[in-house]
Amino acid sequence: MLKNKPIIISAGEPAGIGPDIVLMLLQKVGTEGIVVCIDKLLLKQRAEQANIQIEIKDYCADTYGSVSTASLSCNESRKKTLIITVLHVPLKAEVIAGELNALNSHYVLEVLTRASIGCMQGEFSALLTGPVHKGIINEAGVLFSGHTEFLADIANVEKVVMVLATKIMKVGLATTHIPLNKVSETITKESLQQVLEIVHSELQNKYHKKHPKIYVCGLNPHAGEDGHLGREEIDTIIPVLQMLRDKGYDLIGPMPADTMFQPKYLDDADLILTMYHDQGLPVLKYQGFGEAINITFGLPFLRVSVDHGTALDMAGTFTANPGSMIAAYEHIKGLV
Numbered sequence: 098m099l100k101n102k103p104i105i106i107s108a109g110e111p112a113g114i115g116p117d118i119v120l121m122l123l124q125k126v127g128t129e130g131i132v133v134c135i136d137k138l139l140l141k142q143r144a145e146q147a148n149i150q151i152e153i154k155d156y157c158a159d160t161y162g163s164v165s166t167a168s169l170s171c172n173e174s175r176k177k178t179l180i181i182t183v184l185h186v187p188l189k190a191e192v193i194a195g196e197l198n199a200l201n202s203h204y205v206l207e208v209l210t211r212a213s214i215g216c217m218q219g220e221f222s223a224l225l226t227g228p229v230h231k232g233i234i235n236e237a238g239v240l241f242s243g244h245t246e247f248l249a250d251i252a253n254v255e256k257v258v259m260v261l262a263t264k265i266m267k268v269g270l271a272t273t274h275i276p277l278n279k280v281s282e283t284i285t286k287e288s289l290q291q292v293l294e295i296v297h298s299e300l301q302n303k304y305h306k307k308h309p310k311i312y313v314c315g316l317n318p319h320a321g322e323d324g325h326l327g328r329e330e331i332d333t334i335i336p337v338l339q340m341l342r343d344k345g346y347d348l349i350g351p352m353p354a355d356t357m358f359q360p361k362y363l364d365d366a367d368l369i370l371t372m373y374h375d376q377g378l379p380v381l382k383y384q385g386f387g388e389a390i391n392i393t394f395g396l397p398f399l400r401v402s403v404d405h406g407t408a409l410d411m412a413g414t415f416t417a418n419p420g421s422m423i424a425a426y427e428h429i430k431g432l433v
């Protein structure tokens with residue numbers, strides 16, 4: 098049923114590269130089956146800057162898909178025109194590429210809210226998110242640590258798991274956007290169990306891994322070195338892994354994070370669970386920046402995102418690499 102529904106793209110921070118890479122994606126894959134949630138004047142402005150011919154159709158849930166599905170047309174000058182369906186959300190202030198403006202932070206959140214509610218109501222098959230700027234949203238007075246947590250709140254889900262993926266590896270995070278000095282206390286037996294249950298179930302249900310093999314990193318150097326370099330492995334991680342193994346989970350670890358990322362383990366693992374953001378992501382981005390994607394496990398709808406941020410230094414120049422955006426789109430197409 099959702100197969101026939103459009104994918105909704107939230108273009109993210111309006112002053113960042115989000116609108117640019119959305120246009121680059123549409124040039125590459127066409128516009129059929131895609132609705133872009135953005136201020137339509139902003140999209141037009143960026144397209145003009147890049148000399149991309151576009152025609153905007155206002156999105157209407159009732160008629161979407163019933164009119165012509167052609168995604169390209171030729172005008173008199175025979176230049177290709179992208180026909181883009183836009184779910185218009187108005188900006189609060191004018192946008193200058195590369196210059197953040199806290200006045201537009203509520204616009205960013207309205208886009209995300211509208212798009213994700215549409216996914217939950219079955220109006221859209223999946224959400225593809227462009228990058229947002231976490232700092233400027235906080236400066237507007239809204240506590241915001243990331244899409245992952247924001248979407249979990251909207252969906253009223255207690256726990257979700259951030260997973261980044263390349264062709265070589267999937268890396269999950271036991272904690273997401275929290276200060277380093279809060280990591281240890283945040284990893285409790287309950288939270289780690291929930292994380293592993295979500296990862297296990299998504300690997301089975303979305304990725305058709307009958308018996309997912311999950312490698313788990315320790316928190317401390319050398320996974321605690323038998324308690325001599327920290328006790329979180331002994332007190333928390335090992336008991337949870339043992340309890341889940343007793344239920345049939347295929348879990349390896351806890352293993353030292355510094356030796357985990359080598360081919361013999363990567364080839365064998367369906368996913369590597371790291372304990373915090375910067376334990377797993379630098380390795381993954383070193384290997385695959387530009388083609389990596391970010392998937393939120395545990396939401397009641399499919400959300401996939403780019404692996405990079407707003408790249409304000411490149412906004413409006415159309416020199417950004419759209420590879421991650423394209424990979425995220427292709428990932429969604431493979432799942433819906």
Ligand SMILES: NC(=O)C1=CN([C@@H]2O[C@H](COP(=O)(O)OP(=O)(O)OC[C@H]3O[C@@H](n4cnc5c(N)ncnc54)[C@H](O)[C@@H]3O)[C@@H](O)[C@H]2O)C=CC1
Nearest residue numbers: 227228229230231232402403404405406407408410417418
């Ligand atoms: N999915 C999302 O919404 C994400 C948002 N962010 C947010 O983005 C903001 C800026 O974060 P930064 O740490 O500066 O990371 P960033 O990813 O925006 O930029 C880091 C470096 O990578 C380059 N870069 C980024 N994307 C690129 C692309 N597609 N092609 C070529 N070069 C690219 C930038 O020019 C810069 O040199 C922060 O507020 C951060 O929280 C960061 C990561 C993901």
Ligand SMILES: NCC(=O)COP(=O)(O)O
Nearest residue numbers: 242243244245246391402
């Ligand atoms: N480093 C990944 C990242 O910060 C993206 O987070 P989110 O906005 O997808 O939650």
